[in-house]
Amino acid sequence: MATEAAHHTAMSLAEQLPVLQVLVPFLAAPLIVFVGHRGLAWLVAFVTSAAAFVIAGLMLGQVIGGGVIYYHIGGWAPPLGIEYRVDATNAFVLLLVSGISTIVLPYARQSVASEIPLRHHALFYACYMLCLTGLLGVVVTGDAFNVFVFLEISSLSTYVLVAQGSHRDKRALTAAYDYLIMGTIGATFFVIGLGMLYMATGTLNMADLAARIASQGANRTVIAAFGFIVVGMGLKAALYPLHLWLPNAYTYAPSAVTSFLAATATKVAIYVLMRFMFSVFQPAFLFEGNTLEFLIMPLAVMAMFAASVIAIFQTDLKRLLAYSSIAQIGYMLLGIGMLSQTGLTAAIVHLFNHGITKAALFMGVGALVFRTGGSFFDRVQGMGKTMPWTSGAIVIGGLSLIGVPGTAGFVSKWYLVQGALEKGWWPVAVLIVVSSLLAVIYVWQIIEALYLQAPAKDIPAGEAPATMLIPMWIMALACIYFGLATDITLGAAQAAAQGLLAGSSGMLSH
Amino acid sequence: MGDSATFEFVVGHANYWLFSVLMMTGLYVVVARGNLVKKIVGLNMFQTSVFMLYISMGRVDGGTAPIFPVDMEIDPAVIYSNPLPHVLILTAIVVGIATTALGLSLIIRIREEFGTIEEDDILVAERILAAEDDKAHGEAMGGRT
Known part of the structure; x- marks a missing residue:
């Protein structure tokens, strides 16, 4: 007890980082509502998001060498209390989420001003902060039920953010409603899975769950729980046949929201999927290996092809990119399905690289919408001349989407192909390359529309404002930077993959 | 003997039967009903079934409500039900x-914009918009139809 007390008095702010990660944006949301002024609301949101980014960076610095931060909420030790647990995997995802949020916010200022009525701005930023809180909370927590609570915080605020697009197109409302129904079914499936895990093990702490499942082995309750959790998270992650909410939600949401969500929300769901598949359940279990190889992998390959083909036949640039997102999620799931160090590294690197690529692309499209009033090809065509910077950023993002050497997309696809070859699955390697060719087709369509066609008559000329261009170009340059300097992303991803593949022993290093 | 074992199985798992039936009913209502409000009601049934699963899970044979006596003199012979699932479900209810x-x-917003809350009518309106x-912009593939 004495050491316990000493431990508590010795706590400095640095030791509170895991809880501050969630608490800072969470408290910013009501603060923004009370402030109510739209300029101040934006400022509070931006400062908060930047603070969250710094916190995530500090924590990644502490755990990149393989360490783990344990934080007991309110001093209650697990399994009774809720534990926040940060290792290389979640620190990496935390940095991605808070970083994207911080870069999207300056961009959001003008984009939101043109797409959402003034009186809703303060509430919009409050919702944005709640969404950020939820996403960060899902990633930082080490308690399975806490994941559900944060997941719903982020999802509920996401539905509101998507519905804000209704001032441009009323279909945003039905898109948000569909998303709400499917997202809630997904979350409820997840809770059913957790309930079954609790029945089988008597705990909800992830490390405890992992240890008990490992020692008692699989039984039917555990297998059913696995099924419910995979389907539930699959819905949130837009795993191929469960993706129906995604295209409309991304198409009709405000541009800034799409940029933020496309880069973070599905990625966080993929993270939870990885955490449960590898850390909580044992990859060694036959049912899990079979699920990955005979269910997740084929669905991932189908996503890569089906979604890419549909993307080719789109006339709306934003919708094209939404379908491309479904295909790219396929690549991540393929890497997870390989169940190997290289495959998992590829999945985690792609999670990051696709995040920055799609953020750059959706911000570019948002800038086109800002100037031309629409994202249909016949509205944005010829903009290569009038909006050279925006178009340039879109081209770089497009190249990264294909996986051209020198861009971030290449690194992850290279590892993915290597992972497939390591396993001797050369047909899968061929499929990865062939599906990339489909990406070449749709990216070429974008380039053709932007550069090789004459602009429509009534389009006002002029480049997007600097507040939109700078965040967009930070993302575009990041696509190139992380394509050349791969040490940071690959190092973190390899550490993360190692921790995940260690299974329950990776959870129990204390 | 076999009959009584079956009877035991059916009655002994009453909470699971209730959960399964309620869950599937809720899910069916969400999928089959065209009225948006009814879909929400179905979603509520679906969620309520999970609440029941959790609450029944916390029950301990012969256990009483998990409230300590005011004088805090706890009789070790008294069995309490597990309060944790109940607490979790409070959060889930919220x-x-x-x-x-x-x-x-x-x-409400959909009703304001589309003038209807029937899914079929909304789909018709959306098809017209898509057409x-x-x-205006050329044929596209996919979408919500």
Whole structure:
């Protein structure tokens, strides 16, 4: 007890980082509502998001060498209390989420001003902060039920953010409603899975769950729980046949929201999927290996092809990119399905690289919408001349989407192909390359529309404002930077993959 | 003997039967009903079934309500039910209420914009919008139809 007390008095702010990660944006949301002024609301949101980014960076610095931060909420030790647990995997995802949020916010200022009525701005930023809180909370927590609570915080605020697009197109409302129904079914499936895990093990702490499942082995309750959790998270992650909410939600949401969500929300769901598949359940279990190889992998390959083909036949640039997102999620799931160090590294690197690529692309499209009033090809065509910077950023993002050497997309696809070859699955390697060719087709369509066609008559000329261009170009340059300097992303991803593949022993290093 | 074992199995798992039936009913209502409000009601049934699963899970044979006596003199012979699932479900109920409230407010906005809350009519309206888009900007594939 004495050491316990000493431990508590010795706590400095640095030791509170895991809880501050969630608490800072969470408290910013009501603060923004009370402030109510739209300029101040934006400022509070931006400062908060930047603070969250710094916190995530500090924590990644502490755990990149393989360490783990344990934080007991309110001093209650697990399994009774809720534990926040940060290792290389979640620190990496935390940095991605808070970083994207911080870069999207300056961009959001003008984009939101043109797409959402003034009186809703303060509430919009409050919702944005709640969404950020939820996403960060899902990633930082080490308690399975806490994941559900944060997941719903982020999802509920996401539905509101998507519905804000209704001032441009009323279909945003039905898109948000569909998303709400499917997202809630997904979350409820997840809770059913957790309930079954609790029945089988008597705990909800992830490390405890992992240890008990490992020692008692699989039984039917555990297998059913696995099924419910995979389907539930699959819905949130837009795993191929469960993706129906995604295209409309991304198409009709405000541009800034799409940029933020496309880069973070599905990625966080993929993270939870990885955490449960590898850390909580044992990859060694036959049912899990079979699920990955005979269910997740084929669905991932189908996503890569089906979604890419549909993307080719789109006339709306934003919708094209939404379908491309479904295909790219396929690549991540393929890497997870390989169940190997290289495959998992590829999945985690792609999670990051696709995040920055799609953020750059959706911000570019948002800038086109800002100037031309629409994202249909016949509205944005010829903009290569009038909006050279925006178009340039879109081209770089497009190249990264294909996986051209020198861009971030290449690194992850290279590892993915290597992972497939390591396993001797050369047909899968061929499929990865062939599906990339489909990406070449749709990216070429974008380039053709932007550069090789004459602009429509009534389009006002002029480049997007600097507040939109700078965040967009930070993302575009990041696509190139992380394509050349791969040490940071690959190092973190390899550490993360190692921790995940260690299974329950990776959870129990204390 | 076999009959009584079956009877035991059916009655002994009453909470699971209730959970399964309620869950599937809720899910069916969400999928089969065209009225947006009825879909939300179905979603509520679906979520409630999970609440029941958790609450029944916390029950301990012969256990009483998990409340300590005021004088805090705890008799070790007394068995208490497990309060943890109940507490979890309090949180889940709050999430459920928030979801319902948000869903209903979305329905109000949909009614304002589309003039209907029947899914079939909304689909017709959206098809007309999509056809207008196609006419103005060229044929596209996929979408919500």
